[in-house]
Amino acid sequence: MTVPAPRAGVLEISPYVGGESDIEGVENIVKLSSNENALGPSPRAVEAFGRMASSLHLYPDGASDELRAAIGEVHGLDPDRIVCGSGSDELLSLLSHAYAGPGDEVIYPEHGFAMYPIATRAAGAHPVVAPETDFTTDVDAILAAVTTRTKLVFVANPNNPTGTYISGDELVRLREGLPESVLLVVDAAYAEYVGRNDYADGRELVEAGGNTVMTRTFSKIYGLAALRLGWAYCPSNVVDVLQRVRGPFNVNAAAQAAGVAAIRDAGYVQFSRAHNDKWLPWLTDEVRAMGFEVLPSVGNFILIRFPDVEAAFAALQSHGVIPRRVAGYGFPDGLRITVGREEDNRAVVAALGTLVS
Numbered sequence: 001m002t003v004p005a006p007r008a009g010v011l012e013i014s015p016y017v018g019g020e021s022d023i024e025g026v027e028n029i030v031k032l033s034s035n036e037n038a039l040g041p042s043p044r045a046v047e048a049f050g051r052m053a054s055s056l057h058l059y060p061d062g063a064s065d066e067l068r069a070a071i072g073e074v075h076g077l078d079p080d081r082i083v084c085g086s087g088s089d090e091l092l093s094l095l096s097h098a099y100a101g102p103g104d105e106v107i108y109p110e111h112g113f114a115m116y117p118i119a120t121r122a123a124g125a126h127p128v129v130a131p132e133t134d135f136t137t138d139v140d141a142i143l144a145a146v147t148t149r150t151k152l153v154f155v156a157n158p159n160n161p162t163g164t165y166i167s168g169d170e171l172v173r174l175r176e177g178l179p180e181s182v183l184l185v186v187d188a189a190y191a192e193y194v195g196r197n198d199y200a201d202g203r204e205l206v207e208a209g210g211n212t213v214m215t216r217t218f219s220k221i222y223g224l225a226a227l228r229l230g231w232a233y234c235p236s237n238v239v240d241v242l243q244r245v246r247g248p249f250n251v252n253a254a255a256q257a258a259g260v261a262a263i264r265d266a267g268y269v270q271f272s273r274a275h276n277d278k279w280l281p282w283l284t285d286e287v288r289a290m291g292f293e294v295l296p297s298v299g300n301f302i303l304i305r306f307p308d309v310e311a312a313f314a315a316l317q318s319h320g321v322i323p324r325r326v327a328g329y330g331f332p333d334g335l336r337i338t339v340g341r342e343e344d345n346r347a348v349v350a351a352l353g354t355l356v357s
């Protein structure tokens with residue numbers, strides 16, 4: 001029997017594998033596999049979500065007006081240049097479909113976020129992988145990979161799963177080295193966690209021209225991963241394109257309501273950030289002291305490389321901890337672990353300690 005064939009490229013996609021969420025036979029698991037906020041969302045966001053229960057029969061605001069206004073106010077950005085999406089994943093997908101297709105090339109770094117190859121191939125475009133240096137985005141390598149077919153460049157800053165970042169100056173150098181016709185997408189999913197004064201989330205590049213987009217998410221520090229909510233800050237020409245290709249009601253009403261409450265709760269973001277500022281270095285130092293290699297992360301997670309990754313995985317699981325395997329990201333010997341609550345982080349260290357004692 002003949003069945004309909006999908007367009008070229010689709011069957012070359014390796015489906016996204018999310019973080020595992022259970023261990024057979026273990027009840028109190030600690031899920032540190034998806035970089036979620038270990039402290040959960042702001043109570044105000046939970047409350048706003050609850051209030052939506054009485055109006056589930058109503059379509060959401062298709063323009064996400066209140067949410068865009070709140071984001072604009074909190075970040076000092078023009079709401080007319082913000083487009084919301086069902087997770088930033090949706091926006092990355094829409095951008096690749098709108099700007100790249102068969103015969104086009106999309107560049108991203110070697111250990112870049114898994115959505116980039118998926119979004120590229122789904123659009124029928126050809127993925128081009130730029131090597132990294134010291135597990136960090138290499139601007140020169142990206143620029144060297146540019147051809148006349150290049151349409152789009154994805155860079156996560158900081159990157160997942162490495163946790164490394166490039167400076168604002170490097171980002172500017174990247175933009176300046178790219179042809180004006182190439183769309184640069186700066187994926188700043190972990191921007192709220194970064195505490196380095198040479199860091200930039202890309203907004204200035206968005207404002208400086210018509211060819212850079214910054215994407216952000218409510219899934220990480222805002223703790224709203226279940227609701228699927230992200231946004232893009234764009235030049236007006238890109239806003240115009242996204243408005244044409246997005247679904248008319250792509251962001252659900254509960255996500256919009258919770259998002260407004262979450263972004264206005266600056267105290268909760270600070271609280272989450274302070275927790276990470278304390279435990280990210282603690283976890284990094286403790287694991288390094290055991291002799292394991294930890295990449296220098298500025299996010300809410302660390303990537304650890306092990307001489308025996310299976311033994312490390314088993315040790316963590318026996319302590320109820322679920323890490324993320326990152327072989328698909330080019331780290332067959334690595335595990336990525338999200339910064340958890342205090343007791344979670346201590347469980348990680350106790351588990352790994354059994355490997356060296």
Ligand SMILES: *Cc1c(COP(=O)(O)O)cnc(C)c1O
Pocket residue numbers: 035086087088089090113156159160187189216217218219220225228229230
């Ligand atoms: C988690 C993550 C996202 C996805 O976020 P959603 O808004 O949940 O789709 C995007 N980019 C990077 C680098 C991430 O780690």
